[in-house]
Each structure stands twice: as C-alpha cells, then as structure tokens.
Amino acid sequence: MLRVDDVDLKQGVLSIQQSKGESQHYIVLHETMLDLLKKYDAAIRLMYPKRKYFFYSIYGSHYSRVWVTRNFRELWSVCNTSHATAYELRHHYATENINQWIGYGFDFDSKLLYLSKSMGHSTLESTRYYYSLVPALADIMEDLTGQGFDDIVPEVDYDESQ
Secondary structure (H helix, E strand, C coil): CCEHHHEECCCCEEEECCCCCCCCEEEECCHHHHHHHHHHHHHHHHHCCCCCECCECCCCCECCHHHHHHHHHHHHHHHCCCCCCCCHHHHHHHHHHHHHCCCCCCCHHHHHHHHHHHCCCCCHHHHHHHHHHCCCHHHHHHHHHCCCHHHHCCCCCHHHHC
C-alpha cells in the first residue's frame, strides 16, 4: 500500500504509513535498493504517470498481500530448493543488522532503538526477539562488555525515546 508520495527517491527514504502496527515509521534505503526503485519508478511512470500507489497494479490499486505471497513463492521456487516466505526477508533484515554490530565497538542500545524504529515496532521488546535469533550474540556481547542484554539495554519507554 506504499503510495507514490511516501517514496522520496531523492533522499532515499520510505515513509511507511500502514504496517503491522499503528505507528508511522521511516526506512532509509540502501543505495542498491534506491537504484532499483529509481529504475522501476522511471519505467512505470511512463505507463502510469498519475498512479497513486508506488507499486501499481493494472487494476488501479496496490498489490494485495495474497498476490505478493503467491508471486514471491513462485519466483523463489524457480531459484531455490528451500522454503521461504516474503515475510522472512524482514527477519533477515533484523538479524543481518544485529550481526553487523558484532566486533564494531558498538553502542548497542542506540542501534537496537534505531532498528526497532525502522521496523515500526512499538516496543524494544518486539525487537529483542530478533536478538534471540542471532546465534551466540549473547555470549559475544558478554565477552566484549562483561554485561548481559538487560544490563546493556536499559528498560526504556518507547515513547520517551522519540
């Protein structure tokens, strides 16, 4: 349901108005994704210059969740033998970000808050779930800092941190 007006291709920022939660959030695009979206926008704009939705279907609306699920599975199965869902890309985004923090003299609580906001989570606890998916991160953090997750990331009211 991403609208054309919610995609800033100059700054490389998506404004997510409708997601799983109620809150609006922003996503800064990686330069490779920004390049792809610019190419897509240039091509689709030629056919539908006044489209309302960024990913415009031929029926004059956005693509449905069913359409995305069906087409993702179809395309995935052409290139892969394993099972995957489009939603798993979200898990991959979170765990890859957390994995990148390892070995970088990081400010873990700030990075977790940024990740949480970029994913549109209403609480840090929702983001903490992904922390549990990263193998051995708890041990690595304790080795580097001498502290556990609860010591490093203080309990913060999400609304106060904005």
